[in-house]
Amino acid sequence: MAKKSLSSGRREESLSQERIIEASIELLDSSGESGLTFRALAERLATGPGAIYWHIDNKTDLLTAACDAIIARTMQESRSGDTAKQSIRAVALGIFDAIDAHPWVGSALTHAPGQLPVVRILERIGQQVRAMGVPADKQWATVSALLNYILGVSGQNAANTHMARTRGLDRANFLGAIANDWSQLDPVEYPFTRSIAGQLPIHDDRLDFVAGIDLILDGL
Amino acid sequence: MAKKSLSSGRREESLSQERIIEASIELLDSSGESGLTFRALAERLATGPGAIYWHIDNKTDLLTAACDAIIARTMQESRSGDTAKQSIRAVALGIFDAIDAHPWVGSALTHAPGQLPVVRILERIGQQVRAMGVPADKQWATVSALLNYILGVSGQNAANTHMARTRGLDRANFLGAIANDWSQLDPVEYPFTRSIAGQLPIHDDRLDFVAGIDLILDGL
DNA sequence: ACCTGAACACCGTTCAAGT
């Protein structure tokens, strides 16, 4: 008997960087960072682990490439904004939302300094900072403050959702558990943390994120 | 023949959390994040991998505990500062330097949201923000902006030194290599990144870091 | 109570051998 075309949704194409990256993203989204293994990837692509190495150098590169695919999409979608400030806000929020949806992108960005995905963000922000008329000798400091803030908050946010998923909780319950820990800290040593514990589960991270961006933009 | 007391610097004490954490820090400092394994740790402590599990629950906890030891020390050392602003600058710089000396602390902080090491920093900044007279309803946003910025920059900085070490380069050479990549980007798509490439290897990260802190503080 | 060390169930990566 000849093999029927029992394609399960997808045609039988040969392996390629794109197909590998696409499958990696699916795996990362569904099973998190630890879900991306060459064996799981090989099974999903109906091949052996060795085949993947023909198209990709190592796991680090694979993760950076998957991260770049998400960031590239995000940058294309967040082109809106009439003024430079609005454009910066739009990029920042785009990244925030992308990392919220794909937590693994947060740590991938942190572990690939100076690489393509980070450069895409850097460039976009840099062009807007220039458009705002920031003098040349202050552009670097401004852009790097913004970039670091964006990557920092998004990374922390991703860590939260990732930890929550790891423990099988939703975000609210996870933050609630931390708030509970905080409220039981020593009142003498940790007065501030205790006092804001209640705000942790209810406050809007996204709103505070934009507030921080504005804080930096206004400081110029 | 009876065993002589061939102690190599350290008395033969029984295993304990402190000794394990101390050995972990030494291992992390000398061989990086990938150098911390239960087998290497067991060898350094002259015991078996299983023994460590009697004192520590798992590797994640071990890393957080090692991170906390460094942060606790750092917080004690950076108590200086006459005004609240100066105090915040002092803590920020203390953390920056600590993470520069122990790059693994950067990613450990990122992966332990809401845990003790982060809370130590949060508390210190929170108390100073209060002392500055920031109104209660804006304290959270202010503190979280500062905290995220500090963790973000320090994390990126740690990633740089870590990547440099991984490739056997010093920091300057590593940044030089990235600058070289940047200067070869498409001039139409990446004008800004190209234009600042030259500044990457020579600019002072520490200085820009404080500049960013001031930017946020001034925005209040 | 605390330690030992073999064993389990994984990893990323390589490489001879196939087509």
Next chain:
DNA sequence: ACCTGAACACCGTTCAAGT
């Protein structure tokens, strides 16, 4: 040129067995 899949050198973690 591209793929296969066994093999290598590791991991974190567990657990019966010892003291």
